[in-house]
Amino acid sequence: MDTNYIRRRYLIAWISDAIKPRRDIVMFWQLFTSGMALGCVYALIALGFVLIYKATEVINFAQGEFMMVGAFVAFSLIHFAHVPFWITVVLTLLIMAAFGVLLDRLVMRFLVGEPAFSLVMFTIGLALFLRSVAGMIWSTDTFAFPSPVSGEAIQLGSVAIAPGDMLVVGATALLVLLLYLFFRFTNLGIALQATSQNQFAAYLMGINVEGMFSVVWALSAMVAAVAGILLAPTLFLHKDMGFIGLKAFPAAVLGGFGSIPGAIVGGLIIGISENLAGGFLLPWVKDIFAYLVLIAVLIVRPEGLFGIHEKKKV
Amino acid sequence: MPLLEVTELSKKFGGVHALTMVNLQVEKGEVHALIGPNGAGKTTLFNCISGFYRPERGSAVFKGRDITRTAPHKIPRLGIARTFQNLELFRNATVLDNIMLGRYMHKRASFFSEALFLSKAKNQEVEARRRVEEVIDFLDLQPYRDRVIAQLPFGTQKCVELARALALDPELILLDEPAAGLNSEETRDLCFWIEDIKEDLEITVLLVEHNMRVVNEVADRVTALDFGAVIAHGTPEEVQQHPDVIQAYLGEDDGAAASA
Amino acid sequence: MKFKLKKSYMEDLKLFEYKSDMVGYGVLLVFLFIFPSWAGNYWTYNLTLAGIYCIAALGLNILTGYTGMISLGHAAFFAIGAYTVGYMTTILGHSFWIALPLAGFAAAFVGLSLVLPALRLSGIYLAIVTMGFGFIIDQVILEWPEVTGGANGLLINRPTLGPLSLNSDASYYYVVLVMVILFVLLTKNIVRTSMGRAFVAVRDSEVAAQSMGIPLAKVKTQAFTISGFYAGIAGGLFAPLINFIGPDNFTIIESINLIVMIIVGGLASIHGSIFGAIFITLLSEFIRVGKDALPAFLSQQVGFQGAVYGLIIMLFILFEPMGIYGRYLKIKYLFQVFPLYRKDTFRRERKFQKAQRTR
């Protein structure tokens, strides 16, 4: 009786709280901008999924771990070898590209044509492996990653924006622009697109399809490294940070799991909406909000927001 | 009243008019062939009849019942079985299991009866197996009973698909290019089977076929489609001599010659 | 080569095809029955745990192996079963024997809620949604302390059976053993009747399944609820075994664990589910034994177990996608046909997925 009463009061209070129109505009924008930064990281990881999936049909559950490895590589360069930040970025990208190529050459190549389920499980195994090995190399401690930018939060009206967040958004925008130019105007980018659309036709056109697979693994490992370098200073550096990659899945699926702009928009939607939900609804909803949104969207539109429904022809 | 009557059926895919105002009548007990160049809309017509596509307009009436908007899994229960142009088999199951699935819709035992394997489920299994063995005997599939589909040659796979459709005990069977990809010996067997399906099993057959020999051999009546519209129907001879039909096939050859 | 002349269709429906099988299983049963008397508490406990995972793995194999629907959130069903028993016995004070079936039904019922997305989604989309479902249930466990104990978890006592206390590991072992046998028989019945064939049909070709009169929605719903029921019962048995449950017991790692069991054991196979469950449950024991053989700088690492685990998943998929049971069958076959074995006998069929797409 007693507990029931309390529970009901609690529920009523919660509902009225949730539906009460919020006049807290400042809080809204605050959450919005920080959500955008987080969303950019999701977007970059989702981008990595999409790149690999479109070209090789592998759903890479280890994308978050790629990000973690990238961040640790950069951290080691800065912290132990005292390499300047911008050179570190370049070196990290190169190392991760080599990592991607090696992974493709040594293992992924032998899995071409396996059922999707096997591929998923393989990358899950890879994720566990990378995470454990990272724990062996860099221990299970949490590290502080030095931020390339510092200083006061920037005041936009009454909304304060952390410079780190600004950097994340700016760097993501730049990276997306570069990728766009790459896919649009370079021969390699166009060959990659062709491979993604139709492997067989691309092969007939004389494109080295296997080589393209390596390029794509390298590319998405590099994108993951960028995400890691951006995320680590604002969040933390830990062997388990790759778990955040699991939240990028809803982003990629929302975007249709096959479209690069879709992945970006999906990432932003997830990042912003979960931040708002955490702030305005219940704090604990934040962690699962991405999935609630995803399930709701997929029930209404099984192909995602931007996907094209592919129905099998008989 | 015809067994199956298709009236003014139309189906579009984006800008492609796959079917336009198609009329078709299949009489009980006949073998009816559907011919036409590639892309004429024959498979689309099958898909509309078997519930996989919703036509924009028109209707398909089977035994006096409108089946145009019936879900695909309800179609076989009404007595229509079909095969597919690009084999749709359960590739990782044995031939026996594939054909046993043809008996699925005849099952009577409840979930609990099956879960506990009570005598009702047991008898149902034996009964299904008996019927399946009849079909296996009919199509000479005995040597392949326990083989997994993926290991079988193409001709045998097609045969299994036919067997699976027959195991449904349908009144009307739709065969989509049953002879495509078969060698001449297999094709001859197929012709005999179609005869037997009609004569002994008393199942009405509607088939899509490119091989004119097969059509002449087995079909009682023929309907020709081109660009989604019926251009001729009648006996095999009548249809083959129809100027539009000759034009449709020649046109295709011309096109092929021109592009080559 | 073994051969048997079959004279009636009933003979194909028998549980044991050969007399020798029956003897083999009989011996196994006797072995399992006397196991606690000589193996000691530690191994009895571990085998009980493996038995519980057998039930969950059988259920997951029905869903994933037979019906082809990937669930990366199966620990959620397991959790629902465990917490149903925990709530009913510890907080409400009901008997375990009432709580256990309810645990199964509760999980099956929640499984129904996943059917709505499951009917419309396939493959990877479903995998991601089920993964999300796992996260959501995990969060609910944390945020609903009145029922679940929240982060503090719940204490659960071993049940009693009439006057009998099942407090000892050996006595609880027998409870689980009986349940495992029942569930193996149930699974066998499911896969050898029309229901199991319909699952396989839906997995291999939805289009053809429909043209056989199989209602996709109904069959997928069945698979999800049956699978949820198994996991719920397994969870319900799990809670009293380990005495204490908290949110940490049911994370995504646990879901992956379950999937790995059926992959390592063998998809769409009863034997495979059992082999896999035993192998993975006892893996940490094996690793502990194997550790001593390795140099200390490797084996003393914290992440060693995780790394081995990840490696095992990758190696199985690369080299033995049919799992332990597949390997067992191959070796058996090799002996049966001894001089005639060809390298291609078990060649894998590969599909180039792009070609299967419409666009």
Ligand SMILES: Nc1ncnc2c1ncn2[C@@H]1O[C@H](COP(=O)(O)OP(=O)(O)O)[C@@H](O)[C@H]1O
């Ligand atoms: N699912 C579909 N989506 C888009 N177009 C389709 C689809 N199915 C058939 N078509 C189009 O409809 C036309 C008729 O195809 P089809 O019925 O397969 O021809 P046929 O079987 O006579 O060779 C073709 O132009 C084909 O491209």
Ligand SMILES: [Mg+2]
């Ligand atoms: Mg066709």
